[in-house]
Amino acid sequence: MRFELEIASIDLDLTLGCGQTFRWGRGPDGNWSGVLDNRVITLRQNGSRIEGEATPGGKGVDEIVLEFLRGHDDVEKIQRKLRRDPVIAPGIGRMKGLRIVKLDEWECLISYVLATYANIPRIMKMVDSLASNYGQRIAHGKYSFPDRIRLSKATAKDLAKLGLGYRAKYIEEVCKRMDEFALDALTRASYEDLRKDLIELPGVGDKVADCVSLFGFGKLESFPIDLWIERALKRLYDKTGTYRRLRAFAADRFGEYAGYAQEYLYHNERMRARDLGCVFSEE
DNA sequence: GCCCAGGAGTGTG
C-alpha cells in the first residue's frame, strides 16, 4: 500500500545514510528500503514530502514511519538551543535535514553490540546476516530482524560462523539475560537508569549504552562517544580524556539535545575525513 | 599487505 507524509526539513539520504541505522539501503533507483514492524518499507523524498510503499500488515504505516524518522522533533527549536554553542553555530543550519532515527529497542541493542570495533559496511553485513538467518522472511531477500526468542536459538558457535568474531558470545549472552519484562521495564526508565542497566549487559560499555539510549530508546540527551567524536572534540574543542570526562563536557555544553549535537559532529567529522566538505571548523 | 574500524573486558599501577 502507498502512503505519504509531511516532515519539515528532512534530508532522507542524510538521515538514513549517515550510519545511525544499519538495515536501510538505497537502491539504484534512489529509493530507500528497510523493514519496520515486520513490513518492508520503501521511501523516497519529494521536497518536504516523504512518500513510499509498504507491504501489507498492521496499522498506520505513516505513523510508523513518522515515529521512525522522528517527524515530531522540533528541529528549529533544537537547533536554536544548540546554536548557543559558538563552535557549531555557524554551520548548524546546514545540518537541519539530519534527523536522529528511532530504532526498535531490541534491534538497536543487538546492532550496536555488533558495532564494536567494526566499520559500517561490516556492521551492515553482520546485522543483515542475523536477519536472513534468524529473522522471518517477508519478501524476496527481505527479512525482519529476529526477536529475542528467535535469536536465542543461535549458539555462539553458530553466530561465529556468520563472521561476528568475538561479538558472537556477547549476542548469545545478551539473549540469555534479557527477558520480555526486562526490555519493557527499560522503556520506562530515565536515561541515567537505562544507561546503568544496559551497561550491565555483556558487550555493552559506555559507548554502546549511549547509542542504544539515543537511537533505540530516544533519549536525546545521550551523547555517544566513538573514535570520530573523540577526534571532533579534540579538534574543535581541544578536549581530550576519558569517556567520563568527555561525556560530562558534552552534557554541560549541549544539554538536553546532546544527541543531535553528537550526530552533527559525527557526520561532520566523517565527511571531513573523506574530504567531502565540513561545516564545523576550528575558529 | 597494511591499516583501521560507531569498543569492551580484564588486569595493573
Added chain:
DNA sequence: CACACTCATGGG
C-alpha cells in the same frame, strides 16, 4: 580512577 593490553575479522 586511569592506562595497557587483548580480543576476531573484514573492508578500504
